[in-house]
Amino acid sequence: MNTPSDEQLVAYLDDELDPGYRQQLTDAIADDPLLNLRVQWLSRSSLPYKNAYDELARQAPLERLQARLDAIPAREPQGLSRRWFIGAAAAGLVAAGALADRLFLAWHTRQAQDWRTLVGDYMALYVPQTLEHLPADEAAQRAQLRTIDARLGLNLTPAALKLPGAEFRRAQMLEYDGVAIAQIVYLDARYGPLALCVTRSNSGNRALAHERRHSMNVVFWTQGQHAWMLIGHNPANELAHMATSLSNNPT
Structure with a gap:
């Protein structure tokens, strides 16, 4: 049979395939260690990624930025200067940059671990024979x-x-x-x-x-x-x- 796509394997995991093709995939997964590994990998799609990113958002320096904004003297809307708008935009960029740095570090750490996870899953299938x-x-x-x-x-x-x-x-x-x-x-x-x-x-x-x-x-x-x-x-x-x-x- 042709190599199944990830979409077909997800449908297999969700039991959404017709019985005949599902049996073909079951036999192929049993015979092909790499295909077996792909199925294991896709079955982990329920990991709590949203919670991880929520935690990163909670760590953004919002309180410090809010304190800086509160320290700016209040002005009427017509008195706001170009410098004020530039400062506010810069503060927003600092917050976005800090969050982006944290997200990048989290992504980089995750990538470094993922390839070892993949190898570990594959090696778990090996026996001396x-x-x-x-x-x-x-x-x-x-x-x-x-x-x-x-x-x-x-x-x-x-x-x-x-x-x-x-x-x-x-x-x-x-x-x-x-x-x-x-x-x-x-x-x-x-x-x-x-x-x-x-x-x-x-x-x-x-x-x-x-x-x-x-x-x-x-x-x-x-x-x-x-x-x-x-x-x-x-x-x-x-x-x-x-x-x-x-x-x-x-x-």
Whole structure:
């Protein structure tokens, strides 16, 4: 079947499709991990976005601006000068600018978290059997990495991506809502699937940080124009050691 649109998947979630097509989609979702992930992502559309923006609006410096306006001597309408109107407009711009800054920071933080959420959801579907059959020859690895390099402006090599106790199994490009994400997957002999993922970022250099997603440990950092994350069932300190080694390799 053709790749379903987001509108069709939303209709699927809302049980608005005819039974025949719904069954086709159910079978496709069960067979296609990426499609399964899209459905999971769309099912989260009920998150309280309005409440988040209401909170930002409440934090705007309205009281301070009102106090400044109250301090201006009252005048008759015909006595209002051009300077008064310019000052009032400037005050409005300050309020709008402060709110815009907060909204931008909230959006930027949300974007940084969303791509890690997406990767975490995808990795939760992996089991060792997902990767065992994949070829692991260096020629295939180099060809896969060239695709990533061309898309994200990197210079990756199998040697620079070696991790102790884990075998490089596949490198591939993913994309969600226009955001390109490279995924380099390993099979760790003790802990199973492990992934190094990267996307473009304009947040500057940031040190290693830790979190957990789907019972997996995550180490993430930004370097230059890229954001990185390492995710797997390995202990957090082991992942941190791997991430430090990877971040010290030139890309």
